[in-house]
Amino acid sequence: MKEAQIEQLIAGIKSQEPEQRTVAWRSAGSVGAPAIQPLASLAAERNHEVGRAANRAIWQIVRSAGTPGQEEGKSEVIGALKALLTGETPVSLQRDIIWMLSEIACADCVADDLSALLQSPELREDARCALERIPGQSSLNALREALQTVPEDFKMNIVQSLRAKGEEVPGYPCRKLALAERAG
Amino acid sequence: MRKGSQIARRKFLTTAAKSVGLGAVGFPHIIPSDVLSAPGRMGANDRIYIGHIGMGGRARGLWRELKGLRDAGAATSVAICDVDRRALDRTNKDSVAPGAQVYHDYRALLERKDIDAVVIGTPDHWHGVQFVHAAESGKHIYCEKPACCTIEESRAMVAAAEKAGVVSQIGSKGRSQPEAYLMHRYLANGVIGRVHHVECFHYPSPVDDSGTPDSDPPPELDWDLWLGPLRWRPYNERYCPGRFRWMMESGGGQIRDRGAHVMSCALWWMGADGTGPVTVKATGTPPDQGVWDAAVLMEVTYTFKNPDWKMTWTQMPEEDLPAAEERTPDELNDEITPIKRPGYGAIYHGEPGTCMHWGGDGGTWAERKVRQWQPPAGAKEVYRSPGHFEDWYECIRSGRKPIMDIRAGAGVANLCILGNLSYLLGRELKWDQEKQEIVGDEQARRLMTRPQRHPYHL
Numbered sequence: 001m002k003e004a005q006i007e008q009l010i011a012g013i014k015s016q017e018p019e020q021r022t023v024a025w026r027s028a029g030s031v032g033a034p035a036i037q038p039l040a041s042l043a044a045e046r047n048h049e050v051g052r053a054a055n056r057a058i059w060q061i062v063r064s065a066g067t068p069g070q071e072e073g074k075s076e077v078i079g080a081l082k083a084l085l086t087g088e089t090p091v092s093l094q095r096d097i098i099w100m101l102s103e104i105a106c107a108d109c110v111a112d113d114l115s116a117l118l119q120s121p122e123l124r125e126d127a128r129c130a131l132e133r134i135p136g137q138s139s140l141n142a143l144r145e146a147l148q149t150v151p152e153d154f155k156m157n158i159v160q161s162l163r164a165k166g167e168e169v170p171g172y173p174c175r176k177l178a179l180a181e182r183a184g
Numbered sequence: 185m186r187k188g189s190q191i192a193r194r195k196f197l198t199t200a201a202k203s204v205g206l207g208a209v210g211f212p213h214i215i216p217s218d219v220l221s222a223p224g225r226m227g228a229n230d231r232i233y234i235g236h237i238g239m240g241g242r243a244r245g246l247w248r249e250l251k252g253l254r255d256a257g258a259a260t261s262v263a264i265c266d267v268d269r270r271a272l273d274r275t276n277k278d279s280v281a282p283g284a285q286v287y288h289d290y291r292a293l294l295e296r297k298d299i300d301a302v303v304i305g306t307p308d309h310w311h312g313v314q315f316v317h318a319a320e321s322g323k324h325i326y327c328e329k330p331a332c333c334t335i336e337e338s339r340a341m342v343a344a345a346e347k348a349g350v351v352s353q354i355g356s357k358g359r360s361q362p363e364a365y366l367m368h369r370y371l372a373n374g375v376i377g378r379v380h381h382v383e384c385f386h387y388p389s390p391v392d393d394s395g396t397p398d399s400d401p402p403p404e405l406d407w408d409l410w411l412g413p414l415r416w417r418p419y420n421e422r423y424c425p426g427r428f429r430w431m432m433e434s435g436g437g438q439i440r441d442r443g444a445h446v447m448s449c450a451l452w453w454m455g456a457d458g459t460g461p462v463t464v465k466a467t468g469t470p471p472d473q474g475v476w477d478a479a480v481l482m483e484v485t486y487t488f489k490n491p492d493w494k495m496t497w498t499q500m501p502e503e504d505l506p507a508a509e510e511r512t513p514d515e516l517n518d519e520i521t522p523i524k525r526p527g528y529g530a531i532y533h534g535e536p537g538t539c540m541h542w543g544g545d546g547g548t549w550a551e552r553k554v555r556q557w558q559p560p561a562g563a564k565e566v567y568r569s570p571g572h573f574e575d576w577y578e579c580i581r582s583g584r585k586p587i588m589d590i591r592a593g594a595g596v597a598n599l600c601i602l603g604n605l606s607y608l609l610g611r612e613l614k615w616d617q618e619k620q621e622i623v624g625d626e627q628a629r630r631l632m633t634r635p636q637r638h639p640y641h642l
Contacts, residue, residue, distance in 0.1 A: 018472035026470070029610070048397060049473050056470075056477075063609050066627030092417075099415065102635075103627050126415060129635035157638040164635065176639050177291050177317055 005031045010038055013053045014045075021053040028057035029064025033076035036061060037083070044090045055096060062100045078105050082113055091122050098126040107136025115142040118150055118158075125157060132161035140165055230581060232300040232324070235263035235293040236281070237314055239271045240425045242328060243305025246355070247281065249546075250303065250573055258577055259301075265293045268425065269404035289409065290314055294321040301580065304328060307424065309434040310412050312337030315352070315590070316642050319344035324580050326573065328355040330444035330600050331593035333436070335632035338594035338601075339620055340642045345590045353576035353586040354593025356448035360569035361548035362519040363555065367541050368453045368566045370554045376534030382450045382495040386528040387502050388481055389430055389437040392474025396422050413636035422475045430476035432604065433634075437478025438499050440600040442528050446544040448588065448596045450495055450530060457592045460617035461486035461495075461599070466606035468499070484603040497603060506531065508542055509551050523549045605631055 009031050012024025028035055035057070042054035064070070065077040081097050089097070098117070101110050110130075117127035128146075131139045143165070147158045159172040236247060243266075253259040265287040266272050275281050287293045293302070294317060301324035304314050312332040318325050325345070331354045332338045345352045358364055371379060401407035401419035410424060411417070414433055429435035451457050464486055468479030482499040508526030516522065529542035529549075542549045559565075569575045569587050579586040598620075605628055606613045614623045622628045636642065 022470060022472045048395070052473075052475075063627070066609065066625075067611060068625050095415065095417075103630055125637060129415065129637070132635040133630055133633060135630075160638050160641055161635065164641075176641055177294065177321070178639070179289060179291050179295075 002031070002034050006035050006038060009035055009057065010042065013039070013042055013057060014050055018049065021049065025053045025057035025060055028060040032061055032065070032073055033080040036077065036080035040084050040089060040093060043093050055093070058096070059100065062104055066104045074104055075109075078109060081105075082110065085113055085117070094123055095126045098123065098130045102130035102133040105134060107134050107138035107140075110134065111136075111138035111142040114139075115146060118142075118146045118154075124150070124154060128154075128157050128161050132164050140167070231257060232259050232577065232580060233298055234259050234261045235265065235287075235296065235299045235302045235323075236261060236284075237265050237290045237293065237302055237304045237318075238306035238310075238328075239264050239266040239275045239281075240268070240305065242426075243271075243303075244275065244278075246303050246305045246326070246328065249357075252571065253573055253577055263287060263293050263296065263299060265290045267406040267409040270402075271425070273404075288406065291317070294318060294323065300324060301326070307410075307428040307434050308436065308440065309333050309414050309428070312341055313413050313636065313640055313642055315341045316344040319348040319350050319352070322348060322350065324350045324576075325352040325590075326355065326576050327352065327590075327593070329448070329593065329596075330354075330436070330440045331590065331597040333433070333601065334634050335598060335601060335620065335622075336634070337642065338597055341590050342594050351576065351580045351583075351586060352590040352593075353572065353579070354444075354588045354590060354596075355572065356445050356588050356593065356596060357546055357572035358445045358449045358544040358548045359452050359587050360572035360575055361543075361546070363541070363550040364449060364452075364544075364548040365566065365568045366554050366557075367449070367539070367548070367550045369559065369564075370539060370550070370557050371453045371532060371534075372455070372564050372566050373559065374534075375557060376532060376537030376539055378491075379454060379532050379534045380493050381533040382454065382493070383531040383533060384443070384446045384450065384495065384497045384528075385505060385530065386438045386442055386446070386497070386499050387505060388499050389471075389478045390476070391471040391480060392422050392427075392430065392476040394422060394474065396420060396475070411637070413634075413640040415637060420475055427476070430478045432477050432608070435478065436600060436604050437482070438528075439479070439482060439484065439497055439603050440597075442545065443497055443600045443603070444596055446528060446530050447495065447497065447599050448592070449541070449544045449548065451592070451596060451599075452587070453532075454493070456488070457595060459488060460595060461602070461615055462489050462617075463487045463612055463614055464599075464602040464606045465612040466603050467610075468607045479604075479607050482603075482607060484606065486599060486603075495599075502527070506540070509540075509549070511552075515552075515555075520555065521547070521549075523547075525549075 009024055009028055012020050015021050039054045039057050043051050045051040061077055065074040081101055084097050085094055114127045114131050117123045131143050143158055143161050150158055159169045162169050261284050263285045264281050272286055302318045304327040308330055311327055315325055315327050332341060398418035398420045407419050429441045466484040468482035471480050484497040486495040505527055508523045511522050523542050525543040525547050529544060531538055531540045539554050540551045575587050602613055609628055613628050616623050622632060
């Protein structure tokens with residue numbers, strides 16, 4: 001049953017008709033976690049509109065999974081998203097995955113994954129933002145530890161998140177109004 | 185700028201100047217304002233020195249709308265700023281800002297101690313950060329609507345302005361239009377009874393059918409600084425300039441672009457500033473293609489309690505829009521003009537009557553029976569704004585609260601934000617106005633914030 005649903009979803013996403021793609025991605029929430037991997041494969045499609053529809057389908061699954069009372073489905077979705085945080089997934093999609101996790105993942109279940117990404121020059125800023133958004137002690141601890149391990153040029157980014165979480169971090173004057181700063 | 189507005193503003197400035205013993209064109213000149221003033225308080229010469237943050241299309245409109253104050257010697261625009269060299273070049277070419285110092289980075293502009301106030305006309309995703317930074321720098325603020333993109337930003341903006349004691353005005357200038365005053369007076373006097381439903385209507389958000397791929401940004405544009413607090417992504421020419429309005433992250437579609445006008449009028453006229461809905465439920469139709477992702481069609485219901493009323497926001501096909509009133513030539517004058525924007529407005533449903541307006545931003549048009557209503561003896565009077573910039577200026581001088589200060593602006597922005605969040609999540613949201621937070625939905629609660637890219641943060 002689920003396989004047929006996934007097949008139908010993917011066929012809709014690959015359609016050359018814009019309306020059919022939209023109908024397909026909007027229905028993705030009911031298909032859920034099993035569709036994430038096949039959709040991720042389509043997200044890097046050369047046809048931009050097909051790739052965009054696949055991406056929006058994954059977002060739709062995430063938005064559906066966060067519905068209050070859907071804990072079981074949410075865990076599966078989080079697991080499927082985490083499985084995509086590898087070098088085989090395009091960086092642009094990994095960025096999206098990180099932000100998806102920031103909406104629904106609990107700190108205990110993603111803090112380690114996101115901490116590891118703080119060492120990635122391409123993904124560290126998104127991972128830092130996700131840890132900032134996710135409440136809980138594990139995400140706070142991950143940021144505290146990162147302050148000791150990340151390169152010097154990224155420490156102020158970590159400090160920004162710690163302060164957003166209410167931490168006092170002496171020794172790092174805020175530079176939000178300083179000129180010639182650029183994002184890391 | 186409409187002729188009527190210019191006239192109203194000239195009248196105001198004359199009156200305002202006389203009230204402080206100054207001629208309308210005789211404001212004392214060139215005393216650096218920081219010599220005689222303190223942050224948050226006018227100097228003795230009553231001329232404010234203004235820096236303009238953003239010089240794109242709408243920002244140049246703001247520049248033009250400030251002309252009345254400049255011409256009266258009440259304001260001098262001394263600095264302009266934009267991250268796109270093309271916008272600055274257009275400004276120079278049009279001689280829009282002769283003599284103003286040009287900046288690339290707004291933070292350099294904020295460092296100037298001689299600047300009393302800023303006019304923020306940047307894309308929406310910059311409003312919150314720049315507003316807070318300006319307040320922390322002691323500048324009075326006029327900020328284009330909608331006030332902000334997240335609930336967290338709205339809270340921070342209110343807190344920053346109140347802590348700094350600066351005067352802020354959000355650019356929902358529909359409140360300051362001549363016919364907005366007529367609508368307000370009509371409703372406040374209960375001519376249609378108790379209003380139980382405000383039905384806002386608007387034409388759809390556009391669809392990007394260009395198929396434009398990502399590319400390198402043009403050399404004149406500082407793409408990193410344009411993105412600012414937003415998470416990084418490659419440049420696409422369908423993001424800017426102006427097109428940010430149709431992106432959920434940076435604009436939010438018609439519900440934010442025009443909702444910040446039409447719903448602003450509603451809260452003002454309903455006496456509902458400072459209140460908020462208890463539930464918000466939205467449905468909508470997304471675009472079928474392109475990079476823009478704001479809802480094309482949309483239906484949002486806001487339920488208010490104590491007193492009980494509801495507001496709906498509907499983006500509908502053009503052919504479903506209510507017809508605009510035909511105005512006869514003999515009705516027209518400096519303030520009563522033909523309806524130029526029939527595609528949006530609101531119907532107020534009372535017990536037992538209804539009334540209607542079109543527009544709600546720089547043009548607001550009330551239906552005939554509202555315009556022709558003559559207040560009986562003892563009728564309730566309501567505030568008549570001298571013009572949106574003029575109201576702000578007068579409040580800087582007097583310390584009075586502007587017609588659309590940041591508390592009011594944040595309240596309206598929150599409505600727009602909550603509508604879009606409910607649409608994105610596909611479910612009803614519950615809102616606690618007292619605590620300024622969504623309740624009972626962890627994902628929605630997390631979406632009240634959007635962590636910002638370093639160093640562009642609140």
